[in-house]
Amino acid sequence: MKNKIILSVLVLFFTFCFIVLYKGLNNSNIYVPETKIEKTLIKFNSTDLYSENKISSDQIFVGSEYYVLNIWASWCVPCRAEHPKLIKLSENKSIKLIGLNYRDNPKNAKKFINEFGDPYFMIIKDNQGIISVDLGAIGVPETFIIDKDKKIIKRFLGSLTEKSLNEINLITK
Amino acid sequence: MKLSSFLLIILITFNFTNLNSEENNDKIKNKISKNIRCLICQGQSVYDSQSDFAVSIKLIIDKKLNEGLNENEIYDFLKKQYGEWISYDPEFNKKTFILWILPILLFVIGGAIILRKFIVQKL
Numbered sequence: 245m246k247n248k249i250i251l252s253v254l255v256l257f258f259t260f261c262f263i264v265l266y267k268g269l270n271n272s273n274i275y276v277p278e279t280k281i282e283k284t285l286i287k288f289n290s291t292d293l294y295s296e297n298k299i300s301s302d303q304i305f306v307g308s309e310y311y312v313l314n315i316w317a318s319w320c321v322p323c324r325a326e327h328p329k330l331i332k333l334s335e336n337k338s339i340k341l342i343g344l345n346y347r348d349n350p351k352n353a354k355k356f357i358n359e360f361g362d363p364y365f366m367i368i369k370d371n372q373g374i375i376s377v378d379l380g381a382i383g384v385p386e387t388f389i390i391d392k393d394k395k396i397i398k399r400f401l402g403s404l405t406e407k408s409l410n411e412i413n414l415i416t417k
Numbered sequence: 418m419k420l421s422s423f424l425l426i427i428l429i430t431f432n433f434t435n436l437n438s439e440e441n442n443d444k445i446k447n448k449i450s451k452n453i454r455c456l457i458c459q460g461q462s463v464y465d466s467q468s469d470f471a472v473s474i475k476l477i478i479d480k481k482l483n484e485g486l487n488e489n490e491i492y493d494f495l496k497k498q499y500g501e502w503i504s505y506d507p508e509f510n511k512k513t514f515i516l517w518i519l520p521i522l523l524f525v526i527g528g529a530i531i532l533r534k535f536i537v538q539k540l
Binding site for chain 2: 346347372373374376377378380382383
C-alpha cells in the first residue's frame with residue numbers, strides 16, 4: 245500500500261514536470277519587453293542632425309499634446325520599409341514626430357532622408373546609443389508615444405505597421 | 418635637487434593612483450557587463466556581444482561609473498530600463514522564489530530520506 249502511494253506520487257510528480265517542460269517548448273525564448281509602459285522620460289541632451297545645434301529634451305518636448313519618437317538609422321533595412329508609414333503618420337497634426345538617428349553617419353542619414361522624404365518635425369542624433377538606452381530601447385526601428393507630461397505611454401518594437409499607425413492615431417486623437 | 422626628487426616621487430605616486438583607479442573601473446565595468454544579458458543576441462552577455470545594443474550598454478556602464486554610481490546602482494538602473502530579465506542574477510521575489518527555494522527543498526527532503534534510511538539500517 246505504502247509503495248503504491250509513493251509510486252503514484254512519483255508518477256504524478258514526473259507527469260507534472262513533463263507537462264510544464266512540454267508547454268515550455270512552445271514558448272518563445274526571445275525576450276520581448278513590455279510595450280505598455282508608464283515611464284517618465286529621462287532628461288537628455290542631443291544635437292540637431294542638420295543645424296548641429298545642441299538641444300535638450302526640455303526644448304524638444306514642448307508645445308504639443310503628444311510626441312512620437314522614432315528611432316531609426318540609414319543602415320537599418322526595416323527602417324526603409326517603415327519610412328512610408330512615417331510619411332503617412334506625419335499627416336497627423338496632433339503629434340510632433342521626432343526622429344532619433346541611432347549610431348549613424350550624418351552624411352548617410354541625410355542621404356536617406358533626401359531619398360525617402362522627411363516625415364520628421366526634427367531629427368536629433370544619438371551617436372553612441374546612450375539616449376536610446378535611457379529610453380529603454382533595444383534596437384532600431386523602435387517608436388515611442390510620449391504625452392505632454394513627458395511620460396512614455398506606449399512603445400512599438402520593430403517597424404510600424406498599419407495596425408500600429410491606427411493605434412497611434414487612436415491614442416493621439 | 419631634493420625638492421625635484423620629492424616632486425618626482427609625488428608625480429609618480431599620483432600617476433599610479435590614477436592608473437589603479439582606471440584599472441579598478443575597468444574591472445567593475447567588465448564584471449557588470451558579464452552579468453548583463455545582451456537583449457539582441459540573447460545567448461551572450463553584453464561583455465561577449467558586439468551588437469550595437471551591447472556597445473551602447475558598455476558605454477552607459479562607463480558613463481554611470483564616471484558619474485560615481487556603484488555596481489548595484491548600475492544594475493538597478495538597467496533593470497528599471499529593461500526589466501529584471503536583463504540581469505543574469507535573478508532577485509528573490511514572488512516570481513523567482515520557486516527557482517531559489519526548490520533546490521534547497523529537494524536537498525533537505527533528499528537528505529532527510531537518506532538520513533532516515535541510514536538510521537533505519539543502523540537500528
